[in-house]
Amino acid sequence: MIANDWIQILFSLGVTVLLAPLVGRYLAWIYKGPHLSLERGFYRLVGINPDHEMTWKEYGAVLLVSNAFFFAAGFLVLWAQPVLPLNPRNLPPLSPELTFNTAASFVTNTNWQAYAGEAQLSNLSQMLAITFLMFVGANTGMASLVAIFKGFTRSGSQTIGNFWTDFVRFFIRAFLPACFLMALIHVYQGSPQTLRTQITAHTLEGPPQTLIVGPVASLESLKHLGTNGGGFYNANGAHPYENPTPLTNTLEFLEMGLFTFSLPFFFGRMIGRPRQGQVFFIAILTLYLSGFALIEYSERMPNPLLAHASVEQQVGPLSDGGNTEGKETRFGITQTSLFSNTTIAATTGAVDGAMDSMNPLSILVYLVHMFLNEEPGGKGVGFAGLLKEAILAIFLAGLMVGRSPEFLGKRIESREIKLASLSLLVTPLLVLWLTGISLLLPSGKSSMGNPGPHGFMEVLYAFSSGNANNGSAMAGLNVSTPYYAILLGVEMLLGRFLPLLPLLALAGALARKKTHPETAGTFKTDQPLFIVLLLGFMILFAALTFFPPLMLGPLLEHLSLLHGISF
Amino acid sequence: MKKKVILDKQMMIEATVQSIVMLNPFKLAKNPVMFVVGIGSVLTTLMAISSLIHHSTELFFTTTISVWLWLTIGFANFAEALAELQGKAQALSLRSTRAETTASLVTPRGTVKIPGNQLKREDQFIVEEGNVIPTDGEILEGVASIDESAITGESAPVIREAGGDRSGVTGGTRVLAGKIRVMVTNKPGETFLDRMIDLVEGATRQKSPNEIALTILLIGLTLIFLFVVASLPAFSSYSGIKSSPTILIALLVCLIPTTIAGLLPAIGIAGIDRAFRANVIAKSGKAVEVAGDIDILLLDKTGTITFGNRQAVQFLPAKGVSEEDLIRASWLASLPDGTPEGKSIVRLAETHIRLSNPPAEAIPIPFTPETRMSGVDTPDGEIRKGAGDAIQTYVGGPFSPDLSESISSVARSGGTPLVVAMNRKPLGVVHLKDVIKPGLKERFERLRKMGVTTVMVTGDNPLTARAIAEEAGLDDYFAQAKPEDKMALIKKEQEKGRLVAMTGDGTNDAPSLAQADVALAMNSGTQAAKEAGNMVDLDSDPTKIIEVVEIGKQLLITRGALTTFSIANDVAKYFAILPAMFVTAYPQLKILNIMSLATPVSAITSAIIFNALIIPALIPLALKGVRYRPIGASALLRENLLIYGLGGIIVPFIGIKLIDIALVLLHFT
Secondary structure, three states: OOHHHHHHHHHHHHHHHHHHHHHHHHHHHHHHOOOOHHHHHHHHHHOOOOOOOOOHHHHHHHHHHHHHHHHHHHHHHHHOHHHOOOOOOOOOOOOHHHHHHHHHHHHOOOOOOOOOHHHHOOHHHHHHHHHHHHHHHHHHHHHHHHHHHHHHHOOOOOOOOOHHHHHHHHHHHHHHHHHHHHHHHHHHHOOOEOOOOEEEEEOOOOOEEEEEOOEHHHHHHHHHHOOOOOOOOOOHHHOOOOOOOHHHHHHHHHHHHHHHOOHHHHHHHHOOOHHHHHHHHHHHHHHHHHHHHHHHHHHHOOOHHHOOOOOOOOOOOOOOOOOOOOEOOOOHHHHHHHHHHHHHHOOOOOOOEOHHHOOHHHHHHHHHHHHHOOOOOOOOHHHHHHHHHHHHHHHHHHHHHOOOOEEOOEEOOHHHHHHHHHHHHHHHHHHHHHHHHHHHOHHHHOOEOOOHHHHHHHHHHHHHHHHOOOOOOOOOEOOOOHHHHHHHHHHHHHHHHHHHHHHHHHHHHHHHOOOOOOOOOOOOOOOHHHHHHHHHHHHHHHHHHHHHHHHHHHHHHHHHHHOOOOO | OOOOOOOOHHHHHHHHHHHHHOOOHHHHOOOHHHHHHHHHHHHHHHHHHHHHHOOOOOHHHHHHHHHHHHHHHHHHHHHHHHHHHHHHHHHHHHHHHHOOOEEEEEEOOEEEEEEHHHOOOOOEEEEOOOOEOOOOEEEEEOEEEEEOHHHHOOOOOEEEEOOOOOOEEOOOOEEEEEOEEEEEOOOOOOOHHHHHHHHHHOOOOOOOHHHHHHHHHHHHHHHHHHHHHHHHHHHHHHOOOOOOHHHHHHHHHHHOOHHHHHHHHHHHHHHHHHHHHOOEEEOOHHHHHHHOOOOEEEEEOEOOOEEEEEEEEEEEEOOOOOHHHHHHHHHHHHOOOOOHHHHHHHHHHHHHOOOOOOOOOOEEEOOOOOOOEEEEEEOOEEEEEEOHHHHHHHHOOOOOHHHHHHHHHHHHOOOEEEEEEEOOEEEEEEEEEEEEOOOHHHHHHHHHHHOOEEEEEOOOOHHHHHHHHHHHOOOEEEOOOOHHHHHHHHHHHHHOOOOEEEEEOOHHHHHHHHHOOEEEEEOOOOHHHHHHOOEEEOOOOOOHHHHHHHHHHHHHHHHHHHHHHHHHOHHHHHHHHHHHHHOOOOHHHHHHOOOOOOOHHHHHHHHHHHHHHHHHHHHHHHHHOOOOOOOOHHHHHHHHHHHHHHHHHHHHHHHHHHHHHHHHHOOOO
C-alpha cells in the first residue's frame, strides 16, 4: 500500500466517524420532538391520527399491510410497463417471475437485480417502481428500528409508537432532503438526470453509439443513502454514469455510512445513554475494519496460480500489484476494497468491481458480513439485529455475574429469549437449506457457471445476499431463471419479515416491562468488556453456524490456490 | 451442624441404576437436547445392527459411536440422579430423627397415646419434659425450653411459648423443661421436610423462570445445529462424497449443547441442596434463584441487627452529683428489675465500684404504664428511673441545662437516656445502648459489593435509627415504622422494579413476607409466618439471608458458566470432525486438522468421547457450584469469561488430542 491508499482510507473513514455522532443526534432530535406543522398537514390530508399508539401486533400488521401494498404497486407498474407512458423504446414487460423477484427485491431493501436496468426498464418504471420502492423499503426499516427502540425507552407500556409517524418523520426530515442534496452533487459530477431515454454519441472509430440515459442521479443518491444498492445500469457503481469520478466514489461511500453508522449514536441518544451508543459504534467499527483489513490483505496478495504466467503482480510504476482482475482502474484496489466492504457490511449491495473476481478470503469477509448483517447492517434492521445479538450474548454470559440477566434495565426472560432465538433461526435456515437444495436440484445446478468451491460460493453468496437483503451478487450464476427468480424472491421476503416480526414482538415485551434500576451487581454494558462479550458471541455464533459452508467455499478455494490446485 | 456432602459408594450405585431407569423416553422428552441425543443413539444402534446383518465394514465404528451416545445420556442422567439422591439423603437424615415417636393426643376423654405419624392436621397433643415433639406444630398453651440441636446443630436450648412470635415447634426436637399443648399444623407427609424431599425428587420440581429461558435458548441452538447438519449431505454430494449418517449424527450430538443440557437439572437441585446444607429449607427452586437477584434487603433492627435488648454503657452524673452516688442509686433501683436492661445496669455498676449489701428493707416499685417509672423505696429515700419526660413529671420541674444536654447527647448517639432521680432530685443519666451483633458490618459490606442495598426497619425515632444504621454500616433506615409500613415499603420498592428480600417471624410479618420476593421465615416463628415465607431457616438466624443470596448467585453463575463452556467447546469439535469428513475429497483441507488427529475415524471418535466424558468431569462443579466472590459484576464476568469462555475453547482441543493419542496407543484406528 502506498501513501495515496492511506490518505483515501483515512479520509473516508475519518469523515464517516466524524459525521456519525452528529447525524445520530439529529435523528434523535427528529424522533424526540413534536410533529412539524408540515407533517401535521400531511397526516390530516391522508387521515392518519399521528398520536394513535399501536401495540406491537398493530404496528406489525400495519407494517406488513403497507408493505404488501407497496409490493403490489411496484409489481403493477413493472408489469404494465408497455401500456404506461414514458416508454418510447416500447420495452416489453419483465417476465412474471422476474417482476415478482424485482418487486420483492426492492420492497425488502435488497435491490437484488436479476434484470438489466438500461435494457429492460422504462424511465417510468425506474421512477415509479424502483425509486418508489427504494424509498419505502429503507423507510420501513428505519421505522421498525424506532419501534424497537421503544422497547428500551418505555417502561410498563403496552404500545410501541405509531408506524406512520415513525415512517414519515425520517422521510421528511432526513431521507428526502439528503437524497435531494446528494442528487444535485451527482448531477454536478456528471450523472444524467433527464426524462430522455437515449442519446447518440459519435465515436472516434466512426460508428455511432447509443447511450441510455434517464433519471440516474436521483436514483443514485437514494441507492446509497437508503443502503439500497440497486443501480440504474446493470454494471451498477462500475458504470461511469452512476459513479463518474473518484469524488462520487468517495461520496457514495460516505452516503452508505451516513445513516447506518449513525444508528448506534441515535440509539444512545434515544435511551439517554450516549455512552452505550459509543460502545455499540466501536463494536461495529471493529468488525467493519477487521473485514476491510482482511479484504485489503487478500486483494494485495499475488495469485500463486498466476506466478508462472507473465502477469505483473508486484507493485511497480505501472501496476498497483495484487489482484486487479475485475477492478475499475479508476478506483484501484484500496477504493474497491473499501467500497465493497462497506457495501456488503451496510447491506447496500452496490458494487464498483466484479465480486466474482475477488480473492477467496475477500469473499469470506463478504459472506461473514452477510451472515451477521449487523456491522452496521441495513437501514434500521441491521442495528435491530445487533440489539438482538446483545440480548442473547448478555443472557448467555450475563448469568455469570450472578444475577438474572438484564440489558439496559430490562430483565431478559423466557419470552425475550424465545423471540430473539426465533429471529436468529431464520438466517441459518434460509441460507443453508436453500443453498443445499439448489446444489441438489437440476434446476439449481444448471445455472452454475463454475465448478468446485467457486461454483459453491456463487450459490451460497446468492442466498446469503437474498436473506440478508443485501442485494450484491457475486455473479457467475445465472439467476434470471424462473427457479432462482422465484426462490430468491421468496427468500428476500422471508429474510426481511420473518426476523423482523419477532423483534417487534420483543420490543412489545420489553416496553411492557418495568425498567429495573441499576445496582453494583448489575453488569454495566457501556464499557469495553461489553464490546468483547458482544463481538465474541457474534463471531463464535457465526463461526459455529457457518463453519461448514465457509470451509467448503472460501477456505477451500484459498487453500487450493496456495496448493496450486484448480477445478 | 453444617451438613456435609453425602457421597458414598452406595449412592453411586443407586445413581447408576437410576440413570438407566431414566432412559425412559417420556422422561427424556422433558429435556429436548438430550432427547435429540436419544434419537441419535437409537438410530446409530439400528445402523450398527444393520451393519452386523450386512457384514459391513462400518460395524465397529458405528457401534463405537452408538455406545458413546448412550453413555452421553447415561452420564447426564447420572448427574441428575446423583443430585437428587444427595438432596434426598440430606432430608432423610433429618426425618430419621423423628421416625418412631409416640404422641399424647388430646381427646374429649383425656389424652391417648398414639404413634406420632398418625397425627392429623389440627390434632392437639401434649409434650412433657424429656419427650420428643412428634411433628411440626404451634404451641397453644404453655412454655418450654427445647433442644433443637437435632435440626439446627445448636446445643443451647431455646424457649418456645404460646401466643408470641416464637410459638413454632419442629418435629424431632426435644422438650427439656416445661409442658406444652401443641396443635398440628401440617397434614401428614406435608411438613417442610416432606416438601423439601419432593422438591429434590423431581415429582413436584418445577423449572425456575430462568431455567426455562435457558432451556429455550438451548432448544434454539439445537435447532440451528440441526439446520447446519441437515445441510451437510447436500454440500457433501456436491463435493462428490457420500455422507455417512453415523458421522452426521456424531457431529450433531457434538454441536448441540449436551454438556449444559445434561447438567442443568443437577445444577438446580444442587442449589436447593446447598441452601439446605445451610439449614435453610427452600419451598421452591425459584426462591433460591431469586435470592441471587434481590436489590433490597429489609432487616428488622431488633433481633437481627442488634441483640434483642439494650445494654447500659455509661453513667453521666448531673452537675453537683458524684459519679458514685449516681452509680449506687442506679444499682439499687435496678436490683429488683429483672429486665435485660436492668440487669445490664447492675452489671455495669458493679464493674465501676464495689457494691454490696443492699438495704434489706428496700421495697421494689415495679414499672407501671401510668408512671412509666420503676425503682425502689429505701430507708434513705425513694429512687426512680425512667425516660426523661417521666422523671421530669416526677421531679415536677425542668431539668438543669447540663442534664438536658446529657440526655440529648445520648439520644443523638443512638442510645436511650434513662434518668435516675432520688427523692425527686435528678442524679444523672444512664446511657442505654443498642448493641450491634458482631461481624455484621463486614457482611453488609459484602452485600453492598453484591449490589444489595440494606435497609433497617425500626420503631425507633429517626435520630436513634440513623445512629444505629451508621454504626452497623447499613445503607438506609426506615424509622418509626409500624408493621403495616413494612408492607408499604416493599410495595413501593417493587413498584420501582426492585426485588425485595426480608426476614420475619411474627404473625404480623406474614403479609409482608408474602409480598416480598424473597422471604426467609424463622423456624421459631409462628405458623403464619412460615407459611407466608418462601424459605424457612431452621437456625432461626435472620442474617442467614445473606448466605441464601450468595447461594442464589452461585446457582446462576454455575448455570451461565457451564452454558458458556458448553458452547465454546464446539469450536474444537468442528476442527476435529469437519476436516475428517471432507479431507478425502479435498486433501488440501488437511491443514485444518490443527490437532493433527491420527485418522478421520479416530478424530470423530475422540470428539464424541470427549463430548460424553466432559459431563461426568463437570458433575463435581455442577454440584458444588462455581465460587462466588463479591468483586463487582464486571470483574466477575471478566474472570468467568476467561475461565469458562476462553477455557471452553482451549480445553477440548487438549482433551480431544489426548483421547486421540490414547486411541492410537490402543490400536483403535
